[in-house]
Amino acid sequence: MASLECETPIGNQIARTQSGRITQRPSSYAEDQELEAVQSRAKKSRKRTAAPIDNPTEPETIASSSNDLTQLILKKITCQTIEIQKLHLQLIERDKTHKQQLEENEKRYQLKVAKHQEEVTKQKDEIKNLHSQVAQVTKALETLQIDELRKTVDKIHATISQPPAPVTQSPSTGRSWASVVTASSVITPTTKSTTNSLALPSIVINLRNTPEELKQTLGSTTTAKACLIKAIGVHNSTKQVIIEGVKIIPGIAVRVFLGSDQDVKSLRENKHWLQRLEGASLKGDPWFPIKIDDVRKMDIFNQEGKLRIDFNEVFEEENQAHVKRIQWLSGSKPYGSMALFLGKESDVSRMLHRKMVQIRGEVSFTSEYRYRERPTRCRNCQGYGHKEIRCKNATVCEKCAGIH
Secondary structure: OOOOOOOEEEEEEEEEEOOOOOEEOOOOHHHHHHHHHHHHHHHHHHHHHHHHOOOOOOOHHHHHHHHHHHHHHHHHHHHHHHHHHHHHHHHHHHHHHHHHHHHOOOOOHHHHHHHHHHHHHHHHEEEEEEEEHHHHHHHHHHHHHHHHHHHHHHHHHHHHHHHOOOOOOOOOOOOHHHHHOOOOOOOOHHHHHHHHHOOHHHHHHEEOOOOOOHHHOOOOOOHHHHHHHHHHHHHHOOOOOOOOEEEEEOEEEEEEEEEEHHHHHHHHHHHHHHHHHOOOEEOOOOOOOEEEEEHHHHHHHHHOOOOOOOOHHHHHHHHHOOOEEEEOOOOOOEEEEEEEOOOOOHHHHHHHHHHOOEEOOEEEEOOOOOOOOOOOHHHHHHHHEOOHHHHOOOOOOOOOOOOO
């Protein structure tokens, strides 16, 4: 007998008929009864097909059994489609809820970003206000310092104009004359700044290569001042220069004290007057060092390690001091110390008194710059500890009466 195979989906199960036998796992009692009835009908139909066909009503029974099977299959298919539609609706609802959550999260994030931007703008405004306050404080300090300087100058003038007090003997206090003459350690930085500001500007003339006659004329104060006034008064560009005084180092140099910084500038720019002094030359401007700590390196040097082009201009605008030279002392550190060489000693004393400097809006601290000085060496005997003027091994030349 030929084997028949039919598959009917019932729920999640499959009914299989193979070799006249149906194997299946019913899902409920009602379904079991229906399956048993279908199976009994199928057996009867098989028996009738195996026996000779005598009755004409047998095909009708077979057709009815097949119709029952198709109806059961259709019922199960409709149940499954309904379940699939329900699952589809659940997925759509989940997607909607997920999208709503995403939109809410985006709104919260945008609110946080807006709050952060507001805080940043507030901080920027506070920083600007702090910079303006610092500028006002610095201006107030400068005005106070100027007032103190004027008061000290007025006191000095008052003490000079007063007549000397009568000398009265007093019992000795045990102090020596050297201790009275030497400067006390109680001198404040303000008095130092006043003395530096009261000091006259000066230039130094080198006389090492000048002839002996010129050295002799410039060796005495009376003839030196007259000779320099004649040399300066020849040219129109240097006629207005005023010489206040002269300090002589015999045979080596002459220091000339002038009335103002403008006089120094005119003498250095117009060197025609030096032609009157054969072999004489001007020494460069003196440099006064100061150490600045806690400095950011990127404010001074660029990424290539070279000095920024606008550093000198910015430093002069912020601190009113002219920079001659810069020396970094902290290697590759991002924050460190540096040595500044300024053109005026009064600027150095002013910065040391304030104990602070501004570099591109950031405050740095000042201190004294101490470096090792070279020992003095004699040019005659090449010995250390003395100069050629006080050399005992020097010999006097009979022709020029000079020291060799």
